[in-house]
Amino acid sequence: MIWNTDYETLPRDELRALQGQRLGSLVDALYRRVPFYRAKMDAMGVKPHDIQGIGDLEKLPLTTKDEMRDVYPYGLLAVDLKEIVEIHTSSGTTGKPVVDAYTAGDIEVWSEVMARTLATGGTGRHDIVQNAFGYGLFTGGLGVHYGARKIGATVIPISGGNTKRQLAILQDFKSTVLTCTPSYSLYLAEAAREEGLDMRSLGVKAGFFGAEPWSETMRKEIEEKLHLLAIDIYGLTEIIGPGVASECEHQNGLHIFEDHFYPEVIDTKTGKVLPDGEKGELVITTLTKEGSPLLRYRTRDITYLDRSPCPCGRTSVRMHRVLGRTDDMLIIRGVNVFPSQIEEVILKVEGVEPHYQLVVERRDNLDELEVQVEMNEKLFSDEIKILERTEKAIEAELYATLNIHTRVKLVEPKAIARSEGKAKRVIDKRTL
Amino acid sequence: MSVKQISVFLENKKGRLADVTRILSKEAVNIRALSLADTADFGVLRIIVNEPDRCLAVLKKNSFVAQVTEVVAIEVEDKPGGLSRILELLDGAGVNVEYMYAYVEKSKDNAIVICRIDERERAIEVLGKAGIATLSAEALKAL
Numbered sequence: 001m002i003w004n005t006d007y008e009t010l011p012r013d014e015l016r017a018l019q020g021q022r023l024g025s026l027v028d029a030l031y032r033r034v035p036f037y038r039a040k041m042d043a044m045g046v047k048p049h050d051i052q053g054i055g056d057l058e059k060l061p062l063t064t065k066d067e068m069r070d071v072y073p074y075g076l077l078a079v080d081l082k083e084i085v086e087i088h089t090s091s092g093t094t095g096k097p098v099v100d101a102y103t104a105g106d107i108e109v110w111s112e113v114m115a116r117t118l119a120t121g122g123t124g125r126h127d128i129v130q131n132a133f134g135y136g137l138f139t140g141g142l143g144v145h146y147g148a149r150k151i152g153a154t155v156i157p158i159s160g161g162n163t164k165r166q167l168a169i170l171q172d173f174k175s176t177v178l179t180c181t182p183s184y185s186l187y188l189a190e191a192a193r194e195e196g197l198d199m200r201s202l203g204v205k206a207g208f209f210g211a212e213p214w215s216e217t218m219r220k221e222i223e224e225k226l227h228l229l230a231i232d233i234y235g236l237t238e239i240i241g242p243g244v245a246s247e248c249e250h251q252n253g254l255h256i257f258e259d260h261f262y263p264e265v266i267d268t269k270t271g272k273v274l275p276d277g278e279k280g281e282l283v284i285t286t287l288t289k290e291g292s293p294l295l296r297y298r299t300r301d302i303t304y305l306d307r308s309p310c311p312c313g314r315t316s317v318r319m320h321r322v323l324g325r326t327d328d329m330l331i332i333r334g335v336n337v338f339p340s341q342i343e344e345v346i347l348k349v350e351g352v353e354p355h356y357q358l359v360v361e362r363r364d365n366l367d368e369l370e371v372q373v374e375m376n377e378k379l380f381s382d383e384i385k386i387l388e389r390t391e392k393a394i395e396a397e398l399y400a401t402l403n404i405h406t407r408v409k410l411v412e413p414k415a416i417a418r419s420e421g422k423a424k425r426v427i428d429k430r431t432l
Numbered sequence: 433m434s435v436k437q438i439s440v441f442l443e444n445k446k447g448r449l450a451d452v453t454r455i456l457s458k459e460a461v462n463i464r465a466l467s468l469a470d471t472a473d474f475g476v477l478r479i480i481v482n483e484p485d486r487c488l489a490v491l492k493k494n495s496f497v498a499q500v501t502e503v504v505a506i507e508v509e510d511k512p513g514g515l516s517r518i519l520e521l522l523d524g525a526g527v528n529v530e531y532m533y534a535y536v537e538k539s540k541d542n543a544i545v546i547c548r549i550d551e552r553e554r555a556i557e558v559l560g561k562a563g564i565a566t567l568s569a570e571a572l573k574a575l
Contacts, residue, residue: 194492375441375474375497382439382476382501382548383530384469409473412443414495 003119003151004112007259008314012307015315019262020053022287027051027060030293033078036071037061037295054262057285058273062266062296068238069096076292077101084291088139090237100139100237101291107146109288113243113257114147120248120255120312121206121231123177125152130169130204132180132188133211134160139241140211144179147243153177160184163191174203178228182209182218186354189225200227208233210242213322213340213425217347218354219251232321238297239284245319253306253318260288263317264296265305268326276305281326282319300326302338328426330360332367332404339425342371345401349394351378355413362430369406371398374413433568434502434552436484440477441497444470452477455494461487464572465546467533480505480535480546482573504552505535505567506559507542515545518564525558527551537575539567 002008010018030037031048040061041047050059068076076099077084085104089097102110123129129148133140141159148155158169160180166188169175178185185207192199207226210233222230234254235242244261245254256263264273265280274280282299302323310318324338331337339358346352355374360367373394381387387410394408442448449468456463465480481487484500491498508514522529527549535544544567549555556566 377497377499380439380441380497380499382437382478382499384471384476387441387474387476388471410441411474412441412448412495413497 001119001122001124002313003116008116008255008257008316010259010315012315015259016054018259019287020055022259023054023057023262023285024048024051026285026287026289026293027295029078030295034076036067036075057262057264057296060285060295062271062283062298063294064298065098065238065300068098068294072096073099074101076294078293079103079290086142088142088237088241089137091138097137098238099292100240103290106240106289106291109260110143110240110243111146111150113240113260114143115150116147116257117231117233117243117246118144118147118151118153118177118208120246121177121208121229122249123148123151123153123206127151127153127176128156128173129153129177129179130156130158130166130173130175132158132160132166132178132184133242139235139237140179143235143241143243144208148177163188167192167195167197170202170204171197176203176205178204178207178226180207180209181211182214182222182230183212183354185209185222185226185230186218189222199225202227204228206231208246210234213324213328213338215340215344215347215354216321217344221347221354234319234322236299236301238294239286239299240289244284247321248310248312248314250311252310253320255310255312255314255316255318258316260286262287263305263319265303266298274304276307276317279304279323282322302326302329330358330369330426330428332360332369335402335404337369337402337404341402342398345398346371346373346394349390349397351376351390352394357424358426360426360428360430367430369404371406371408372411373408375410376413379410433504433556433566435480435505435546435567435569435572437501437503437546437548438479438481438484438487438491439499439501440479440491442468442470442475442477444472444474449477451494452491452496455490456481456487459486459490461490464537465533465535467531467546469531478531478533478546478548480572484569501548502552504547504549504555505572506545506547507539507565507567508545510538510541510543514543517562518545518559521558521562521564522549522555525554527555527558535572539565539571539575544572 084101086102088100131144135141206229233246235244245256262285264283268281282301286293303319306318357372359370391408462482467478530548532547
């Protein structure tokens, strides 16, 4: 279902004109009101009148997460603080948090793009949305909340965690839409099974999953175990939160709501824009944002763009599901590896579930990758030799597909920290 | 006649075995025989208990991966050559023993060994013909 036909199916030439016009106003505002951007543009010798259309975007400076941290907390505000109605920040697990400050207009846009997102999986007024994304500074909870309200659906703001209660609410209120991280959805299914509850017998028709990387194999598992349409959604705090892009029912890439968020894919090393179809770092410009707009923000997410028509009728460009993070990318003895690739491979081994962790160490100047895989009832045997055979089978599969030597280690279930929020997949112990 | 063994997956790290025994002691599950097989990374604990079904439920509730494995409890004459005779009989019949361990108590004057054997029925038949008894769960419990 398309929420906003006017904008979501806008002919591409009209869309491009609209984007150019919006970029012009944005650059004007940033140059006048945000010293940070004025300085960057001056340093490059670019003035607002140099930007005549979206084709001029490449003349503008890129913005990095570190730069956002340097001007924490209010350095990127493009309006008076009195215009700001809400503030969110990232978790700050890797350093100072980054800030997203919203005007009333920004919240309106956020509601709009989240309504578009939820509508892709058929969410309408009659639906009951069980929103298991965390409410608070994290953008997942309120983003979904605003979108569901915009649609006129019923929201259950249960927030993350409290699995027993999630299951009770699913049954009692007959939720029809579930929103959470993909790993938490499997955790819920696991907990349901332990309580003798068949998720498939519940009436949940669609699930919107995001906030962490996942794979096609994991989607199949979620769809089978929870018996719903699993939609991949994308967003990040710096840009707006969820609502930057979403798959449609065809599940062939995520439609970027590019009348608001203009995407480019660049070569991580050179910063040059890459042609469609080539893998690189996703960069986003917030065309309509008022509170804390960003020019060409480097998301650190690896993907590629596809402008081929989609059967759903939306004219927007699609991004492939996030393939990895520029900062998550592991270089193991010179081979580039993303956790998502490893996940794809290990899930092919009979009985393995998507609960794994990667530990990288350097011994005698050589990188060693340990893949910790959680034991489960399907994998378990009372015979050591069968368990060792499982480890070897996973190692062989990883070598055959990715051409890397790994050491697979079976660990106890729930030994790997998860996942009422984001699962931590990589522990890099190398000190270089 | 086969007997239920509980097999438990354990990471090879400090205190995990103690965790199992603590949980079982709290639930008044009595361990009658035990064997631990391990590698550098993990181990498999195999136990014979007074109430296997409840033991399994308790372990699962505590997030352990555990399962029931059917094993055979064989009476062995408590004298030199007692075990050897049994293994020769099984070997002669082409029956493979995956692993075995001793039971704590005796049946009359005989020792008892717990054997994990794929072809259980055949093993029981071969031993029975040679006058060697295998014990039922009830018989074990009554000891």
